[in-house]
Amino acid sequence: MQVNNKLKLGLVQQAVANNDKNVNWQRSAEQVTVLAEQGCELVLLQELHSSLYFCQQEDTQAFDLAEPIPGPATEFFAELAARLNIVLVTSLFEKRATGLYHNTAVVFDRELGLVGKYRKMHIPDDPGFYEKFYFTPGDLGFEPIQTSVGKLGVLVCWDQWYPEAARLMAMAGADMLFYPTAIGWDKNDSKQEQERQHNAWQTIQRGHAVANSIPVVVANRTGFEASPIQGDPGIQFWGQSFITGPQGEILAQAASDKEQNLMVEIDLNRTEQVKRIWPYFRDRRIDAYGDIDKRWRD
Template sequence: KYYDYTEAIPDGPTTKRFQSVAKELGMVLVLPMYEIVQPGLYYNTAAVIDADGRYLGKYRKQHIPQVKGFWEKFYFTPGTDGYPVFDTAVGKVGVYICYDRHFPEGWRALGLNGAELVFNPSATSRGLSEYIWRLEQPASAVANMYYVGAINRVGIEAEYGDDDFYGQSYFVDPEGKFVGNVGDPHKPELIVRDLDMDKIKMVRDRWAFYRDRRPDAYPELVRR
């Protein structure tokens, strides 16, 4: 029945509706959805809409898990369109969806493509990964010298198990420091933070990880 929730992007009603919302509020939106391309071809996708309502493009989740409660290989196709970065009214924005966050290669690709702020929309539950929720994204922000917005849902979804989603959404800066408090583990919240985008250049000038990396020394990274 959940296949009925799929929509085309950008021609579906949800994208069109939120283009109007983005323009009305003057807000950049990252909009995760269940995308259909044709029957049998579905993606976990996030559309990116600029503050003037323009649809800028989409990112399709690359890494598809198959664990208890998340049998995603059954209903998601891995993305093959790389790691786009979108030039928005608030800076250069990338997206890395949920389980993607466990793979450092994509974080690095987004940085090399110019990302200044990467959003990681997630639906992840207690017991599986909570203990690394406050480790991976800050470490990735440090390694790539950009901001990360880590978003996770809250609440219990009992229809197919007992998944208890632990929330704790946050922003982290290019030094790996939380910007304000981490979100509540049980209650829905709106997290609003001011980000000093000048800090990105300051940190990159100091650490210069991109300058000192050695692509010729890492052939194992692309070997299956």
């Protein structure tokens, strides 16, 4: 249940240099600890923070990076959340069974431990982002996770482009939306194209905040990760993690090219007031939206 009308929350934007999970977990834990010591009660980590972004190629050996839930990662982050007395949103490569894997966000709540998870629903398949090879689409639906600081609408990366996902989370009572992310540029793209891509990415998520009158928290990774495929340009992750208020206003934004923590204080009373003066849910024409569940209107 919500215990305070004001909530300090933060995120960690990091670069990843290798596949040593223990090193990467510890590096994340150090920054989460910094935020907790500054008063954060809720912290978000970026997508697949345990390792390099392995989806740049299709390689069956990469499945060795996956692990069960519960497992070593959940033990580590549950202990961290309990020790720091915070709510922690993480992102893991889940091994559900041999041959069945998910891109899964996991939420830990203080001493309660693991209180919920979300399996990424929308799975991309593009050059450098061969995620359909690795991840089975999620089967847990768009259900917010109840925590001691509120109901968290947790989605993952490619989900952030879909208004339907944000709307369904909001309709189920999410107080905030969270997007652990790993997105970057192809170095062959022009500066103009890179700017268009970044602007579109930020705009769509700010739109989710506006359309649903709730804050949005986005943690992206930063740094360059070379492709294991000879001749491929690799990915320059564009960082620029950000936090918005319920009208899409930018409350904090990280740099593109360095590791950085963000922290803001969210006023949940203000979210309530925004919902009262912009009653989108009151005016939705649910009687006229019957075709929204179709692939296309022919």
